[in-house]
Amino acid sequence: MSEDQHYPAEDHPHYPCTDAPAVLAVYHGFARTGQAPSVPELAALTGLAPDLVRQELRTLHESHDLVLDAQNHDQVVMAHPFASVPLGFSVMGAHTLWWGGCAWDSFALPHLLKDEPDVLVATGCPACDTPHAWVVGRDAPPKGDQVAHLLTPMQRAWDDVVHTCANQRLFCSTDCVDIWLQQTGQERGYVMDLGTLWRLASDRYTGRLDLGYARRDPAAASAYFAEVGLNRSASQGAWDQMGPSTSCGTAASSRVSSTVSSCRSS
Ligand SMILES: [Zn+2]
């Protein structure tokens, strides 16, 4: 994408939310620089008056197409899978450094950033502070025995989406997940291995940088989750009815409901 790309409002008189000039400018700004564009920058890029940009940002916040800071509504905190605040991950490309958002978002970024052959995802285990890093590309999942733990049930992901993403982390092992849960007095959420996380992330945001991006409807989302290896067993209820899960392998294959969506979904 070029440095001087513009998103003139008049080109999209009847755009749906996801085609609003500001949303594309936000996503492309994140992709290009690793940071969220400011309101004056968005105004310059879209040709909208700053107050109209603010209005659009508010609408996009309400439609869950991005997340504004609770205090400063001019500040975009997240536009999944991008984040402008530290949530435990860094994602380094050849020339650009991104905050990774959550584990899921960090693994999704290389699938969206097609100018990067791959990226270096780095984090620390929340339980023992052991550093972990993986070169993550688009062809195959990175190798490693670490596990991802998603604390918040997906149906409640948007109750406090920053908290949700901040608690989707990568750990040394399920032992470290249990230690951390004990330390923090929380119930186990959903655990999966690196391969499952990578597959889950691989196609999650396809088209996010393009006009006409549409989130999957529940049926398509369900098909997608099944395709990447997250199948719902007939006996299992929704994500938020799940008890503490047991092991990563069985959890990954049986404990996700058809209504599960990502930390950015509707
Ligand atoms: Zn650890």
Ligand SMILES: [Zn+2]
């Ligand atoms: Zn996230």
